[in-house]
Amino acid sequence: MPSSLQPSADADVIVVGAGPGGSAAAYHMASHGLDVLLLEKTEFPREKVCGDGLTPKAVRQLLRMGVDTSPEAGWMHNKGLRVVAGDIKLTLDWPTLDSYPAYGLTRTRLDFDDLLAQRAVVGGARLRTGVNVTAPVFDRAGRVCGVTAQVGPDKEPTTFRAPLVVAADGVSGRMALALGINKRDDRPLGVAVRRYYFSGEKHDDDYLESWLQLRSANDPDTLLPGYGWIFGLGDGRVNVGLGVLNSSSAFGKTNYRQLLVDWLSSTPEEWGMRDETNADGPIRGAGLPMGFNRVPHYSRGLMLVGDSGGMVNPFNGEGIAYAMESGEVAAQFAVDALARTAGPAREAVLRRYPVELSQRFGGYYRLGGVFVKLIGNPTIMKLCTEQGMRSHTLMRFVLKLLANLTDPRGGDAMDRVINGLSKVAPAV
Structure with a gap:
């Protein structure tokens, strides 16, 4: 040309x-x-x-x-997503699709x-x-x-x-x-912070881990704002972080770095994420324009x-x-x-x-914007996590929806529902 x-x-x-x-x-x-x-x-x-x-x-x-x-x-390969909400843990493999590979990476x-x-x-x-x-x-x-x-x-x-x-x-x-x-x-906005830790227990985990309920060891009965993640990097380290959306009442009013430390204080001691000496670098933060x-x-x-x-x-x-x-x-x-x-x-x-x-x-x-507003309501979020996570079929649907992983043509019933919702929703 x-x-x-x-x-x-x-x-x-x-x-x-x-x-x-x-x-x-x-x-x-x-x-x-x-x-x-x-x-x-x-x-x-x-x-x-x-x-x-x-x-x-x-x-x-x-x-x-x-x-x-x-x-x-x-590259560190992963098989899917493990969702954690209190005592409930649900492991979901990435869907098998014609349009995408069946693995993730870190x-x-x-x-x-x-x-x-x-x-x-x-x-x-x-x-x-x-x-x-x-x-x-x-x-x-x-x-x-x-x-x-x-x-x-x-x-x-x-x-x-x-x-x-x-x-x-x-x-x-x-x-x-x-x-x-x-x-x-009028569009969703998030703030995220993350830190690297050396963790022999979690560094080679072949599932990404998402925490929907965060608690502090000092006050385990009170939910902290935000949603966390733990991603193994396969080199002895993990990437640990959390995000807070602007639909949360805590957005812009919280020390996000301290929030991360408070959450990690409740993780198992053997994971090594409570101890500052296991940290690899400072806590860093950034905005998420959505x-x-x-x-x-x-x-x-x-x-x-x-x-x-x-x-x-x-x-x-x-x-x-x-x-x-x-x-x-x-x-x-x-x-x-x-x-x-x-x-x-x-x-x-x-x-x-x-x-x-x-x-x-x-x-x-547009659907994501509605989702952000809904989960900003603690009552709705509590209902979703405590009831929704008990259904493996529903959570498979949620995984496809959240990760935007569907086959554009054909696919299964879940694909057709998600694709249909995306088409009828007015474009932002």
Whole structure:
């Protein structure tokens, strides 16, 4: 495919941010012949706050990028989800589907993002690290035609130009804000904190563990706000964390780091998560922008992918799968658009990108918004956990719903119900 480069351009596409969404977009665009410049402000490897757990939805996107997900390549495989609510424990395998692999993964973001960025390079993208993008550049018509940046340790001012820019700059959304694309307050929002611990008991657990009821050893009769997780990393460590949604009365009024410590005080001593000496690093926190909380996802030459467009799943807080999938979708439209002459024909293609995202995720995210409001009510949440978890069939349905794991065509009765609900729900 011929390049669409103009004499003054540095690339066909500039991708801002080499997280999962940006690297996926760069990989798929470059693999289809576009000249892609992938700009990352940090140097790899680097930390990111995340649960480090990947569902089969994310695994599918890794496989589409040609990533080797074998244990020999450093991945910890898991079979499904173990749900814990007080004395009740329910173990659920990932569903067997035509559309997804039947396993999940864990891997720390420390080298996960580096691995994906290198896959983008293998696909043909040009990666530059240490480039802090500060703002978009506009042409006379007010369309984005590049970015300004500070490059290297000396923060040298530099301008990069391209006919299309992809914003994968995360929760801050600096690029989107420059176009007046602000966060919506009517969408779900979460805050998560996590810490690594050395745990001989739990590090090689082949199920992701989700805790629906959190208690402190100092006050075991009182439920703490939020929902926790314990994900084994297979290297002697676990990723332990919790999230609180803005539907909770405790949102914004709680010391989340202390909340994590209080919860871990009630875990079995042999797990090693009560003892500070077993901790590997500090407690870190981050926001979770859910349910398309920043729209539109395309405007005036700028495409949003991943967290920059608020694409975290409201049901389970999963962001990586949606970041990578939106990156692939953005690539499909970018390739089609840049094959056309600049002007109305190209713009018509790019404007279909947010329509496609809405069709894929909009109705499902709307259901997720309702779910967030319901579980914010302690009475409803108590009823769901104490009664719902006694039915294995119901919880299998809930797992499919929360993880968004259904076959789009055919499938079983559960798939058809979930798909039907997502279609009839008004898109966000």
